[in-house]
Amino acid sequence: MKTVLSTCPYVPPEWVAAHDLRLRRFRPGDARSAAGLAGGAGVCPYARDVLRAMEAASVTEDTAGVVITTVCDQMRRAAGLLPGTDSRPVLLMNVPTTWQTPAGQQIYVSELRRLGRFLVSLGGRAPDDRRLADTMVAYDQARFALKECRRRCSGSRFSRLLAEFDEQGPGVSFSPSASGPADAVKLALVGGPLWAEDAELFEIIESLGGNVVLDATTSGELVMPDAYDRSHLADRPLEEMARVYGRIPDAFRRPNRALFEWLGRELAARGVQGIVFRTCLWCDTWVAELVRIREGFGLPVLHLDVDGATPGCRTRISGRLQAFMEVLR
Numbered sequence: 001m002k003t004v005l006s007t008c009p010y011v012p013p014e015w016v017a018a019h020d021l022r023l024r025r026f027r028p029g030d031a032r033s034a035a036g037l038a039g040g041a042g043v044c045p046y047a048r049d050v051l052r053a054m055e056a057a058s059v060t061e062d063t064a065g066v067v068i069t070t071v072c073d074q075m076r077r078a079a080g081l082l083p084g085t086d087s088r089p090v091l092l093m094n095v096p097t098t099w100q101t102p103a104g105q106q107i108y109v110s111e112l113r114r115l116g117r118f119l120v121s122l123g124g125r126a127p128d129d130r131r132l133a134d135t136m137v138a139y140d141q142a143r144f145a146l147k148e149c150r151r152r153c154s155g156s157r158f159s160r161l162l163a164e165f166d167e168q169g170p171g172v173s174f175s176p177s178a179s180g181p182a183d184a185v186k187l188a189l190v191g192g193p194l195w196a197e198d199a200e201l202f203e204i205i206e207s208l209g210g211n212v213v214l215d216a217t218t219s220g221e222l223v224m225p226d227a228y229d230r231s232h233l234a235d236r237p238l239e240e241m242a243r244v245y246g247r248i249p250d251a252f253r254r255p256n257r258a259l260f261e262w263l264g265r266e267l268a269a270r271g272v273q274g275i276v277f278r279t280c281l282w283c284d285t286w287v288a289e290l291v292r293i294r295e296g297f298g299l300p301v302l303h304l305d306v307d308g309a310t311p312g313c314r315t316r317i318s319g320r321l322q323a324f325m326e327v328l329r
């Protein structure tokens, strides 16, 4: 099956699957030393590595096209650095910053339709409402199973399951595994997107006696859409998809109170003892939230500013994580 690449949680995989294509929502590898567009100026390290991965995948895989979204200036710039070709067209999809108005939702519906036309141009088949609704239900059920697993998984295990689901879709089986030790320090990981190698960050935390019980990054639970209202699927499934995806909280949304409401609810529900706030170099979108994260929840906050995936800054962050954990114990 032809594959479409994206890293953005606002590109619904069920919309792509309903067109008989596969969305591969991936976490890029750290490519700081790679040549090519990855060295392009004017983008954050994460956007740089997304570009590098898209560039590499387009020559080695069955990649039909690429979707980049306008969630921040760096990603807009990234889209400009990745010219579309006949063999790898690029769509820059607008995700409205304002989410609570009917106009914002209409823009998002229009962009989903534009994405649909792009998918058809790649060889996809436009779905009827019945097929779209069935596909939405299949993804809904898979996400429900994944969320059920969450309570029974360590942070590292759940992060791996989520990455598999994002890459492969609802065919992944979510077998639970041992949860973290009961006396582990309960942490929330909050911030922007993760690299593939950031699996090591969860493992470092566990080796130090902690456990990420809440992955509030834009690769984690924060951006998992809510369940669909099944009563809306029969006649207007696309509008229901836009409603649910349009409410995913994120730092770039305006107003972004939904992010803080979500965090307040989940931090309390999971008994979080401390927050690891992880931001990427030059990511103004998330760095701007540091003061509110520090002041908003009455929890200790460790700010990690990284310029790439965890292995590249292992020594620096391990010492700081260890000191943070000692304070929390």
Ligand code: SF4
Pocket (backbone or CB within 6 Å): 044, 045, 046, 047, 071, 072, 073, 074, 075, 192, 193, 280, 282, 283, 284, 285, 286
């Ligand atoms: S890490 Fe921040 S600046 Fe970089 S692409 Fe993501 S949101 Fe944009």
